[in-house]
Amino acid sequence: MxxxxxxxxxxxxxxxxxxxxxxxxxxxxxxxxxxxxxxxxxxxxxxxxxxxxxxxxxxxxxxxxxxxxxxxxxxxxxxxxxxxxxxxxxxxxxxxxxxxxxxxxxxxxxxxxxxxxxxxxxxxxxxxxxxxxxxxxxxxxxxxxxxxxxxxxxxxxxxxxxxxxRLSRTRGLSARVKTGTAAPAPAQRRSAARAGIVDLVLIGASTGGPALLWDLLPQLPASLAAPVVVALHIPGSFTAGMAHRLDETCQMPVHEVDRVTTLRPGHIYLARGSADVVVARRLDGLIVKSVPSDTGHRWHPSVDRLVASARAHIEPRRLVCALLTGIGDDGAAEMSAVHAGGGRTVAESEETAVVWGMPGELARRGGASTVLPAHRIAAQLADWAC
Missing domain, CATH: 3.40.50.2300 (Response regulator)
Structure with a gap:
């Protein structure tokens, strides 16, 4: 971390x-x-x-x-x-x-x-x-x-x-998910006018992130109409095991991004730790790939670099972003740009964030469409992206 x-x-x-x-x-x-x-x-x-x-x-x-x-x-x-x-x-x-x-x-x-x-x-x-x-x-x-x-x-x-x-949110999360008592976010029905409006969901987290993601990601419904890419500041030795464990509990398949991968709706992609991941577009659609970490960014996988790469290929209004607990400000600048361009962004609130650094900076910049406690974020993402 x-x-x-x-x-x-x-x-x-x-x-x-x-x-x-x-x-x-x-x-x-x-x-x-x-x-x-x-x-x-x-x-x-x-x-x-x-x-x-x-x-x-x-x-x-x-x-x-x-x-x-x-x-x-x-x-x-x-x-x-x-x-x-x-x-x-x-x-x-x-x-x-x-x-x-x-x-x-x-x-x-x-x-x-x-x-x-x-x-x-x-x-x-x-x-x-x-x-x-x-x-x-x-x-x-x-x-x-x-x-x-x-x-x-x-x-x-x-x-x-x-x-x-803050520890109140993290107590018992692992046990609650493993026993299947975490309620999934309800799948939202929406009009044809809204269908297809979201191309990609991006999530960034750092300190306190593993426990929160273990709780949040299994709540996302399989009906999610966009791929989900997660950048979590952890070492590369952690991510394969984490992706495997999440795959067993989530409603959507979970993959570690360790090679060029085609993004598919209803799938979760966890960035390989200690490197960066970027989004690109090919003739057959969007891809995500692991790339060497950029020394211009302090934390890796860099949330800012991930979001910037997505903005280069996708209109901001077709992006949904969530910035969760973590030290520092990674992700705040680029997610603010998404918000300014008409995209939707959510910052975890101070009341539940283990460390209110990254989401706090997004809120301070005015780059958050909404600020929500951890237990309400999955439902909000589902509402925006289903």
Whole structure:
């Protein structure tokens, strides 16, 4: 997941705008400390616990506690009431995923997962994000002591961001979808005058996106009259597994875009992570293809680049766009251009976004046709595109 650098002042303002740290941490303010964050570091490696604690302590603004495994973490959770937990994937006694599930069920707390990005761990990390973990940090390869500096800045920034995350929407999403209790968006009947007005639906998301997409995409009806292309800021090692899992739960087929692919109505196309995807037109119709990431864009797959490529081949009024939870502003500029050209755009509202960065910027620019909470977005997309 991407991140942006926030100054201490910006971070303090963000917490104060939300009334301080999350209400569940209703401890008195510490004298002489502004927005001090309590962090619980959970890792079975003593070396890693010391290293992560050192990173946060050196950065300043953190009160760091450690736990040697999932059981130890759960025992400390009620007493410490941490603002953020960093959680290792692979631990004895209780693995990170089991611990995360118990945290979210008993005392929801922003969690940043730590994992080496092997194929197996990528799938587990993806499941953690679906269950409500705010973000992840990839552990460095090689000798730990020589490579930890590679992730120090990223870890500190993601922990700070996680402290301001909203968790109410993410609790239980994975279980709700898997048991089939998520109600699909109703298929909308519309007049012949409206038929065929939408050529493409574009969705962008970042931090908090996996859990939201796991909830939203299965609600889209098979009667959707346009293809759906999704750009989610995750590594390439995640997207094949995510597409496969979504394909099992969605009403429409789901594909990872790893080659030139013809776009078909009633299909969902998930951009391959760590690269960009662009839309183009051939004689036989629209295609989408994975291309090397453009250094002119900070986040990948770039939502702005995807939308810009679509605008180059499709009239804006025939586009529908949704910008969901995420840090930064990716997608806001190009979706604003779609809106200005007569297209329809929806931004996720602050009340449900894990991080109201990307959708907030779209709303601030006046580029959103509507701003809606997460649970209303699928129905809105269906209304526009069925």
């Amino acid at each position: 991407p991140y942006t650098t926030a100054t201490t002042l910006e971070f303090d303002d963000r917490l104060q705008a939300r009334g301080g740290p999350p209400a569940r941490h209703d401890r008195p303010a510490r004298e002489g400390a502004v927005a001090t964050l309590v962090v619980l570091v959970v890792d079975d490696s003593a070396l890693m616990r010391r290293a992560i604690k050192g990173m946060l302590t050196t950065a300043g603004g953190f009160e760091v506690h450690t736990a040697r495994d999932g059981h130890d973490a759960l025992e400390q959770l009620g007493r410490l009431r941490p603002h953020v937990i960093t959680l290792d994937i692979n631990m004895p006694q209780m693995d990170g995923l089991s611990c995360l599930a118990k945290i979210m069920a008993n005392q929801p707390t922003p969690v940043v997962m730590l994992s080496s990005l092997t194929e197996k761990n990528a799938l587990v990390t993806l499941e953690a994000l679906e269950l409500g973990a705010v973000d992840y940090v990839a552990k460095p390869g090689g000798t730990v002591s020589l490579n930890l500096d590679e992730v120090a800045t990223e870890l500190v920034q993601k922990v700070r961001t996680a402290a301001g995350a």
